[in-house]
Amino acid sequence: MQQLGRKPVSSLKIYLRLLSYLRPMVGLFAISLVGFVVFASSQPLLAAVLKYFVDGLTLPSGSTFHDIPLVGKLDLAYGVPLLLVLIVVWQGIGSFLGNYYLARVSLGLINDLRRALFESLLHLPNAYFDHHNSGHLISRIAYNVTMVTGAATDAIKVFIREGLSVVFLFGYLLWMNWKLTLVMLAILPIIGVMASGASRKFRKQSRKIQSAMGDLTHIASETIQGYRVVRSFGGENYETQRFKTSSEVNTRKQLRMAKIAATFTPALQLVTFSSMSVLLLLVLLLRGNQTAGDLVAYITAAGMLPKPIRQLSEISATIQKGLAGAESIFAQLDEAPETDNGRVEHDRVSGRIEVRNLSFNYQGSEQNVLDDVSFTIEPGQMVALVGRSGSGKSTLASLIPRFYHHWQGQILIDGTDVEDYTLRNLRSHIALVTQQTSLFNDTVANNIAYGDLAGTPRPDIEKAAEAAYAREFIDQLPAGYDTLVGENGVLLSGGQRQRLAIARAILKDAPILILDEATSSLDTESERHIQNALDQVVANRTTLVIAHRLSTIEKADFIMVMDQGRIVERGTHAELLALNNHYASLHAMQFNDAGVSEDAAEPDPALAQESFTRLK
Template identity: 70%
Template sequence: MSDAAQKPPSSLAIYLRLLSYVKPYVGLFMISIVGFAIFSSTQPMLGYMLKFFVDGLSNPDASLFAEVPWLSEVPWLANLRLLQAVPMLIVLIAIWQGIGSFLGNYFLARVSLGLVHDLRVALFNNLLILPNSYFDKHNSGHLISRITFNVTMVTGAATDAIKVVIREGMTVIFLFATLLWMNWKLTLVMVAILPVIGLMVSSSSRKFRKQSKKIQVAMGDVTHVASETIQGYRVVRSFGGEAYEQRRFLDSSLSNNDKQLRMTKTAAVYTPMLQMVIFTAMAVLMFLVLLMRGDASAGDLIAYITLAGMLPKPIRQLSEVSSTVQKGVAGAESIFEQLDEPVEVDTGSIERERVEGRLDVSNLSFRYPGCEQNVLDNISFSVESGQMVALVGRSGSGKSTLAGLIPRFYPHVEGRVLLDGVDVQDYRLRNLRRHIALVTQQVTLFNDTIANNIAYGDLSGAPLADIRRAAEAAYADEFISRMPDGYQTLVGENGVLLSGGQRQRLAIARALLKNSPLLILDEATSALDTESERHIQGALDEVMKGRTTLVIAHRLSTIEKADLILVMDQGHIVERGTHSELLALNGYYARLHARDFVEADDVSVGPNT
């Protein structure tokens, strides 16, 4: 990859890309610009009113438009005296300013909220189509922080920054135009300081962006620690981890606090330096006004000085907006990094309404992205439709990885995985996964009703009678019926209100309701007590009929019924055959069975807990 390709995008490029999300709201955006233009135009008007006020002190009966011949010829304007005109104009200018302020603020808020909503939705929807490897490399705390905190920083760049740039920028333009009209020679003196201001803004912008990136990472750490502690609060309390988690959260919070203070320190040093430059220019300007006053009236001079004195505030606000913009740019950069991530590969084109479930794996090798060593090495086996194959072996032997390649959670490069004679990579992803039901040891439930957790995703809207039949087959109906609201009972976050066995039975019921021709059970009965497992094993025996089943299990009762047992070790199939055949070999499986399965069987007949 070339250096140009590796070079990060500039702040301007990121900001322009961010503003491209404003396109759907361009009409509202234009109304807000008109509103801010109206508001900004009133600033020099109010300053210029001092000329009429000071001139009116010496001659309140003077005509307002005496110096404008073509207006003084209009009868009612010719009779308009400074005594009546100045108060009346101030009120009219205030009304005009209020109209502009409302149009600018309200419609820009609608634009910015729409923009942030669109970004947040795009970010979340993008998470749903990213490959598994992305979640392996990024912890959930940072991903959540990106959707919440980073998008909030973008809000500042999309609202406050744009508002300040438009409103204060137009104010500076209107003030400069008025000053040039009143005395262009003196005004050019003020223009001389603009390069100095530009240099200061450019220098500070780089610091603000760098510090904003560090703040994002630190905030992600805070969210990550808090999320882990909340999700694992039972482990924290069981093992006395409160003090450790307190220290961990304190360290991450202090780190975030320190980086926030560095950002504030940069702004605190930068703002007075900029003010010093601006007011030095003002001092020179006032000296020149006193020196070159000529025949200008007192009202002209006071109006000019007042208008010139109004310039530092919008210029300072324009310079300070750099920190807000850079925070937004840093937030947008991390958002766009995720949005630019390659999505889950789906080059398949084949869709089938139903498959028989015949599975053929040939010469399959696989390594995880970024790893040098194969997790699976030259795996080959075949399973006929309706057969059951069991994968056994020590932890880390590649069993779950092999099961995960069938629904294409990771793309394989070497070898083939065929479902009904078609490579799984040739199926459309959604169609492929529709034919596969997966139950893992780590059950995921949502903070919803029991019925909605069983009939989840593509199954939503299933009749309650079908949901009940699946629950009965999974031996879940007996505990569901005892709950206060039955199938409408809320299970809490990740099923926290249920026992481990109850959660596992709901997951099995979900797989049964899906009624897919290919069933993958990855330690699906590990969390069940003996009584529950006996009932579920009977249900699984029924549901496996006419359905290809891939089982990863340590329980003897499951393993011995398999049509084919594959014994895996370090990514290889070291033995294969039926339960009786493998015991007769008196090899790896026999030793594994004697050590692990018999122990598990002894535990299974112990007292229930």
């Protein structure tokens, strides 16, 4: 989908950029080009054979020898059939070389584009994903690249093969009778104007189709990922209607493209064959002293022209689809990756975090999400952030590993601003567990030992799983650590998925640990297990915990309460309860006689009683 504010790029520039990807395969492309030259050169040769066949029919009986250019005297009775076979073999060799080696080039081109597109996704800033839905991103990789495939295989093949055929046939016609051929050339400007107008329509419609396909993919992706919600809330009819509407819009746009193509081709044929009828009349009037064989060869060669011209005209839609697809692909490739101007790298940091006068707002919003936030976490401390939803807790956690860039204030790790670290080095010091657990359709072991952790010995993986209290359910799985967990861990419960994510963070053994609602998906028993695990994990590790469930943070060294982007209270659990203000109000909402708030699961009875006693 064309980016808003982006100037349209000319077709020539897009093609030249596509061709730049062919540099590593220029040798294969040259072979295919030679093959198509061979194929195209056979076209006028077939017409020439007919000349000698017809001339042989008009020669006196017994006199079948004839002078043939580059061949000499030849008995036409045997020579014409032999020449026909040789020309067909020549044509077959050219067809194989052209088609096979161009296919290798085209598939290599598509592979390079697809890899470049996917790799760019891995390095784009978070803000890019905030403004582009996953459906359009997936459609760009799957559908748009397919359109480029069509332009890079069928379209380029037809363009080169049929284009060269037209060139060779026109050359032969000029050699046979240049006056008649010049009359034929008069129709070329008409064809050019028609093709140019159709191309503009094809490209414009292709952009619309891309957008419609992205919407279609997005709806399907959302429905598949949220199928439990759809079924729980009776959303089948709504999603069916939404998908039906989007699919019908896409179908109408596809039909519009087909209508343009279906109208253009007959119109071009009408112009071409009208010209052929005029040509036949001129041949009869201006035959001069040419032999019957000459006239038959000329008319045959001229009659062979409409087919390649028609095929050239029909690839316009394919080419414009490919151009539109390439345009959207290059638009993504041109997006600036995550800014990484840092130069500082440390083997391991102590974990001291200092935030000074930090303010932050998201791009396109004037309202600050964080407003003049300052605090210090010493190495090994466990600090908790609490507050109502939307108070800025998760945003603060996202700024530490530099998922977003802050412009006002500082975030220092061991006295160095996070902006001065290289991204890879900065994130190597931080282990992050979020509320939205991300697992991959792989084994339990590979989900724990993911990315840079791949290849970790199995005993270390098992130790991390045990520390996260995940071993008890892993041992009950059909294949233990080698069990596939399904897409995003669909075969596991929410608590089990969360414990695997915590095990992954434990295995990383980073000096800084950020738990962003990491226990929100856990049941009471699992929460108790994780609480015990955290007692071991936080030792000698700086830990920032963001939690709605206050029972998980009572042992924090100190707690900061956030409200509307500011820190309004800080202190220990007991100190904040004694203040009887923001924290005490949040605590009472979770641990009162009526039960718990909707943001928290039912707490452990012992913990609830202990906290309620303190509150009294």
